[in-house]
Structures are given as C-alpha cells and as structure tokens.
Amino acid sequence: MQTRTVQQQSGEGDEVALVRGFNRFYTARLGVLEQRLMDSPFSLTEARILYELAHRESPTAKEIGTELKLDPGYLSRIIQGFADDGLLKRSPSPADRRQHLLTLTAKGRAAYAKLERSSQNEVTGMLAALPPAERKRLTAAMSTIQGLLSTGSAAPPILRSPRPGDVGWVVQSHGAFYAAEYGFDASFEALVAEIAGQFLASHDPSRERCWIAEHDGVQAGSLFLVRGSDDVAKLRLLLVTPQARGHQLGRKLVDEAISFARHCGYRKVTLWTQSILVAARRIYQEAGFQRVGTEPHRSFGQDLIGETWELAL
Structure with missing residues (x-):
C-alpha cells in the first residue's frame, strides 16, 4: 500500500511538472511575459x-x-x-x-x-x-484543453475554421431553419448550396474565410466573408442555431469577420439580408453597418423586402 501511494504521488508530480512546463513554454511562445x-x-x-x-x-x-x-x-x-x-x-x-x-x-x-x-x-x-494535419492536431488539442479546464458545466463557445462536413452542415442547417422559422422553400437551400459550393471550389484563403461557431462540441453557427472586389468584401450565410442563442455568437462571428476584412485591406463590407430577420439586422446595426437600400421581391416562396447594408472600414 505504501509503495502504491508513492507511485501515485510520483505520477501526480509528473503531471504537475508537465502542466507547468507547458505553461512556461506557451507563455514564452506568445510573448506574454514581455512588459508590453x-x-x-x-x-x-x-x-x-x-x-x-x-x-x-x-x-x-x-x-x-x-x-x-x-x-x-x-x-x-x-x-x-x-x-x-x-x-x-x-x-x-x-x-x-x-x-x-x-x-x-x-x-x-x-x-x-x-x-x-x-x-x-x-x-x-x-x-x-505547421503542415495542415499538424495544425488540426494543435487546434483540436487546444479545444480539448479549454473544454476540460472550463469552470462551468460546458465549454465556452469557440470560433474555428471549417472541418470536413461543416459546409454541408451549413447548407442543411440553413435549409431546415429558414423553412421552419420563415416558411422558405427549397430554392433558398439551393442558393445556400451554390454559395457554399463556390466557396469550397475556389475561395482565396488569404482574403476569404468561413467561420464555424462551436458550442458544447457541436456546430452552433456560421459566417462566410467572400471577396466582392479588391476593396469590397461580402458577408454571407450568418446563422446561429436556436440551441446556441444567448451567447452572442452572432455578434462574435460578425466582429471576427470585420477584423479579418480590415486585416485584408478591404475598405468596405457589404451584405444582403431581409427585413424579417430582426435579430440579424440588430447585430449588423450594432456592429456599425448602415442600411443603404431596400427592394421588395418574391423569393424562396415568400414576399420579402431585401435590404443592402454596408460598413466602411
């Protein structure tokens, strides 16, 4: 029994040393030990x-x-x-x-x-x-650490790059959500599939990006930023699932996209939405977007009022 206790103490000591070693390495790697x-x-x-x-x-x-x-x-x-x-x-x-x-x-x-x-x-x-496979290992390990050390019952929401299957989830989720909430027909899902397919086939990683919001280990939202021109970027396919509401994921996704657009040197971000999407419009307005145009139209099996919003960077 005494030998087992010593072994347990030795194992715990090794674990503590590993965690402390990781902390020293990572804080130095990110430069957080510097005064500024x-x-x-x-x-x-x-x-x-x-x-x-x-x-x-x-x-x-x-x-x-x-x-x-x-x-x-x-x-x-x-x-x-x-x-x-x-x-x-x-x-x-x-x-x-x-x-x-x-x-x-x-x-x-x-x-x-x-x-x-x-x-x-x-x-x-x-x-x-790092090569792509190693980047995935690194980010997955970081997500695991964050989840295991979270003080609450669930890991906090995170924003990440898409993994295989995520863009298909975006298409399916948009189709199901907008059909249930607003009565949109299958033509809307077809439009989402077209946008998502174009992104997968030909997007420029240096100037275009997709973010997947994850909560409790499952997909909880999405947003795409794509090139409209050298100076103009477009926001597309913002979604937050009903189960993940209340965590400001929509605002976090939009803020992340705006920051990336500035980093890329875009001078303006534009988007097209519908007047009935009250929650999304509020997010855009709070982020500084201005509505610059409206147009009634018949789409997705509904009579809608389309709105164009812009943000000068």
Whole structure:
C-alpha cells in the first residue's frame, strides 16, 4: 500500500511538472511575459480588458472584473488610464447609478483593431509553420484543453475554421431553419448550396474565410466573408442555431469577420439580408453597418423586402 501511494504521488508530480512546463513554454511562445504585448503600448491585462470592451455591449467595470477575476482597485486604475488616454467613455448605468457603462471611443476601437491585427499575424505565422494535419492536431488539442479546464458545466463557445462536413452542415442547417422559422422553400437551400459550393471550389484563403461557431462540441453557427472586389468584401450565410442563442455568437462571428476584412485591406463590407430577420439586422446595426437600400421581391416562396447594408472600414 505504501509503495502504491508513492507511485501515485510520483505520477501526480509528473503531471504537475508537465502542466507547468507547458505553461512556461506557451507563455514564452506568445510573448506574454514581455512588459508590453506584441510591441503594443498595452500589458497583457490591459489588452484583455480591451478585448472585453470590444466584444461586450457597454459593460460595467464590475462585469469585466467578474469575468477576468481582477482586483477592483487595479481594474479601476486601468479603466481610468484608458479614459485619460481617450480610449473609452463612461456614462451612468440606468440600472444602477453607482455603476458606469463603458464604451470604446473611435480611438479605442482603432487601438484594439491594431492589437487584434498584430495578434492575428502572430498566430497566423505560428500556424503557417505547421503542415495542415499538424495544425488540426494543435487546434483540436487546444479545444480539448479549454473544454476540460472550463469552470462551468460546458465549454465556452469557440470560433474555428471549417472541418470536413461543416459546409454541408451549413447548407442543411440553413435549409431546415429558414423553412421552419420563415416558411422558405427549397430554392433558398439551393442558393445556400451554390454559395457554399463556390466557396469550397475556389475561395482565396488569404482574403476569404468561413467561420464555424462551436458550442458544447457541436456546430452552433456560421459566417462566410467572400471577396466582392479588391476593396469590397461580402458577408454571407450568418446563422446561429436556436440551441446556441444567448451567447452572442452572432455578434462574435460578425466582429471576427470585420477584423479579418480590415486585416485584408478591404475598405468596405457589404451584405444582403431581409427585413424579417430582426435579430440579424440588430447585430449588423450594432456592429456599425448602415442600411443603404431596400427592394421588395418574391423569393424562396415568400414576399420579402431585401435590404443592402454596408460598413466602411
């Protein structure tokens, strides 16, 4: 019995050493031990707070502190510094006058966009050094780590590149969802299949991309960004499944696509949607898109009002 206990302790010690070794390797690999993250003016904590401000709709400092488990005083000093630098503005919360709603200014959004581009380039370079099969192994392992160490009962939603079968899922899910929710006929599924097929056959990975949202290990949403011209990108096939609503996946997908479009050098992002798609239209509006045209039409077995929306980058 004593020998077994020693072996167990030895095994646990090996596991702890492996985890600590991985932590040392990965933090050094990403450069987070440096005083400033990726040659930016921000520390890792400051960059993480900027991320929360960019991906939440007017959060309070308390909400950010709870999410990141930060000391209130430390967080308050960072928030004040952002305000002094003109990166954010504060307004009293209607729900609690003791709290302030925090919103990035144009300068703050620009600072975050630059940091996001640097991060995107850093990770892109790291992945580019690996062959496709090894990249899949790496990202799958990261997803497993995130899921196993999540404090809640389920892993948080993630955005990833499509795997074999995912684009077929996009077509099937669009057809089933829009038939059930809006009575669209099979011609809509045919249109989705055409768009998805063109993407698979001839997309340019450097300027076009598909994102699959995953929640609890299953597909939960999709979005495509495709080239319209050298200066204009198009958003297509935004979907969030009913089971995955409430996690702001639609907003996260759109934000990710906008960031990628900026990184690619597009000057404008455009999209075509329908007036009845209220939730999607709200996401576009909150992301800064402007409606620039409407047109009644008969499509997919329904009388609809098509809308064109644009975002200047």
